Amino acid sequence: MSYSPKRSRPTDSPQPLLWxxxxxxxxxxxxxxxxxxxxxxxxxxxxxxxxxxxxxxxxFGHSVYIFAWGQSDQICTxxxxxxxxxxxxxxxxMKTADGTLIESATTDEKGSVCFNRPKAExxxxxxxxxxxxHQADFTFRAEDWPALTDDTVALSPPPAAxxxxxxxxxxxxxxxxxxxxxxxNTIRAVVRQxxxxxxxxxxxxxxxxxxxQTPGLREIIGGLGWxxxxxxxxxxxxxxxxxxxxx
Amino acid sequence: MHISEGLMSAPVLxxxxxxxxxxxxxxxxSLRSEDIPRASILSAVxxxxxxxxxxxxxxxxxxxxxxxxxxxxxxxxxxxxxxxLLLQGLLFNFxxxxxxxxxxxxxxxxxxxxxxxxxxIVNSQQPWLPWVAGFLGGxxxxxxxxxxxxxxxxxxxxxxxxxxxxVIAGNLPVxxxxxxxxxxxxxxxxxxxxxxxxxxxxxxxxxxxA
Numbered sequence: 001m002s003y004s005p006k007r008s009r010p011t012d013s014p015q016p017l018l019w020x021x022x023x024x025x026x027x028x029x030x031x032x033x034x035x036x037x038x039x040x041x042x043x044x045x046x047x048x049x050x051x052x053x054x055x056x057x058x059x060f061g062h063s064v065y066i067f068a069w070g071q072s073d074q075i076c077t078x079x080x081x082x083x084x085x086x087x088x089x090x091x092x093x094m095k096t097a098d099g100t101l102i103e104s105a106t107t108d109e110k111g112s113v114c115f116n117r118p119k120a121e122x123x124x125x126x127x128x129x130x131x132x133x134h135q136a137d138f139t140f141r142a143e144d145w146p147a148l149t150d151d152t153v154a155l156s157p158p159p160a161a162x163x164x165x166x167x168x169x170x171x172x173x174x175x176x177x178x179x180x181x182x183x184x185n186t187i188r189a190v191v192r193q194x195x196x197x198x199x200x201x202x203x204x205x206x207x208x209x210x211x212x213q214t215p216g217l218r219e220i221i222g223g224l225g226w227x228x229x230x231x232x233x234x235x236x237x238x239x240x241x242x243x244x245x246x247x
Numbered sequence: 248m249h250i251s252e253g254l255m256s257a258p259v260l261x262x263x264x265x266x267x268x269x270x271x272x273x274x275x276x277s278l279r280s281e282d283i284p285r286a287s288i289l290s291a292v293x294x295x296x297x298x299x300x301x302x303x304x305x306x307x308x309x310x311x312x313x314x315x316x317x318x319x320x321x322x323x324x325x326x327x328x329x330x331x332l333l334l335q336g337l338l339f340n341f342x343x344x345x346x347x348x349x350x351x352x353x354x355x356x357x358x359x360x361x362x363x364x365x366x367x368i369v370n371s372q373q374p375w376l377p378w379v380a381g382f383l384g385g386x387x388x389x390x391x392x393x394x395x396x397x398x399x400x401x402x403x404x405x406x407x408x409x410x411x412x413x414v415i416a417g418n419l420p421v422x423x424x425x426x427x428x429x430x431x432x433x434x435x436x437x438x439x440x441x442x443x444x445x446x447x448x449x450x451x452x453x454x455x456x457a
Contacts, residue, residue: 036438043435047428064251135251215298219338223294226334231287238280 064136066092066128069203070145072193076114077138079107079128086111090130097123097139117145248311248396248418249297249335249350252343256403263399264348267325270355274325282320285443286327289316293331297341308421314388315429317358318369318381319436319443324358325351349399357391369433369444377433385429386422393418 064087068077075094079087092113093104102120105113107128118124124140255263278286296310316324329351335341342350361384368380393414400414436443 039434040438043431043438046431047435135254215339220295220298223334223338224291227287227291227294227330230290230330231283234283234287235280238283242280 064090064128064130064134066126066136066138068124068126068138068140069200070117070140071114071200072196073117074114075117075124075140076112077107077126077128079111079113079130079136081130081134087128087130087134090128093127093129094118095125095127096120097125099125248308248354248392248414249332249342250346250353250396250399252345254403255346255349255399259399259402260345260349263346263350263352266356267329267348267351270322270325270352270359271329274322274327274355274359277322278326282323286320286323289320290327290330292316293328294334297331297335297339308417310421310425310428311354311389311392312425312428313354313358313392314361314385314425315432317355317360317362317388318365318384318429318433319362321362321366322359324362325355328355328358353395353399354388354392357388357395360391361388369437377437378430381430381433382426384433386426389418389422389425390415393422 064079064081066077066079068075077092079090079092081087086109087107088109088111090107090111091104092107094102094115096102102118102124103115105115107113122142124142125137126140127135127137129135293312293316296312299310300308313324313328316327320327329347332342332347332350332354336343336347365380365384368376369384371377371380397414433444
C-alpha cells in the first residue's frame, strides 16, 4: 500500500499507515481516510471469518443416496443426502426390475421407510424422490433376501408334544430326552434367522460406507487441478492466436 | 439446484442444452485473454461453493454464487459455470452429464441478466449504491435460478406448485447468505481492485469480441 497524493501534509519519513489516520487527526480528509480503512478492514474481516466459518461445512455434499436391505418379511430403505443428513418426508417408490410400480411410501425423520415383502420375484428397484430435482435409485437383488424359504417351514409351530415338554418343569434328565426331538434343521433355521437379525445393521453400515460418495478432499483438489489445467490451455490458446495476429 | 439425471423429459433437456450452447458461444466470444485468469478463478470458486452446505428443512441447499460470477464477468458466466458444473458432475455426482446443458442455462442465464442489468449501479460513484447492487446482484440470480429449476420440473411433468415452493423455500437461506456475501465482495473489490468491476476493463458485459 502506498500513500495517495491526496494526503496533503508532506512527511519526511514514511509513517506507519496506522498512525497517519488514527493518531494524527484534525483534517477532514484524514478522518475520512481512517473511516474508509476501517470499513475496508471490517469487510476483509467479514470475508475472512465467513470463509473460516464455512470451511468445516465442506465435508457435506448434496447428492442423494438410497439403500435397501431385506428382513424376514419386509424390506427397509434408508435415504440420505450425506451420512448425517437423512431425507425427511421424501417419497420412495418400490418397483419391479422392469419399472412397474409396486408400492410407494414416505420416509420418516430418520430417512427410512419399510415395505412388506412383495410377492413379485426377482430384483427390486427402489427410487427416492427427495424433491427439488433430487433423485436416486438402488437395485435390491433377489439373492440378497435372507435365506428364509425353508426356515418358515421349520419355524412353524412345533409339534404339540414338544410344546408340552417345553412348558413342563424340566429336569436335567428330561432335557436329555428332549434333545433328540429338536432336529438339526430346526436349530440351523433358528440360528440363521437370529444371525440375519443381528447382521442386518452391520450389513447396512458396510453398504453405507462403501456407497457414501460424499466428495472428499481428493475430489476437491482434483477438480481445482482440472480447472488450473483448463486455464493453462485457454491461456496458451489465446496467446497462440495473439501471436498469429501480430506480424 | 442441480437437476439430477433421469428426471427431465428429452425436449426440456434439449431446449436447455441449446440455450446453454448459445450462451456459451456469446460468453466465449466475449472472453478476452485478460479475462481468462479471472474466469478460471471464478470457475474454481463456483466448483467449491457447491460443497458449502446449508442444512435447512427436509432438503439441503448449498451456495451457488452465480450472482458473484455474473456481477464480475457478465456473459462469460456461461463458460465459467459450465466448467464448474462439468467437474461437479464428474467428481461429485452433482447433477449429471445429460442435465449439464439445462443446469448451465438455469444458473448462468440469471447471472448474466442481473450482472448486465446491475452493472451501472455497481460502478456508480455514490457511496452506498454499490452496496445495493451487490446485495441485489447476489440474491436475485439465485432466486431466478430456483424459479427456472421449478419451471423445468414443471415442463417435465412434476407438480409445479409443490416443487416450485420447495425449490424456492429450500434456497431462501442461500439467497439471503449470498446477497450479503456478494454485497461485501463488491464493496471489497471496489476498494482493493476496482478494475475488476470496471466496464472499461471488461467488455465481456456487452457480449462483443475484442
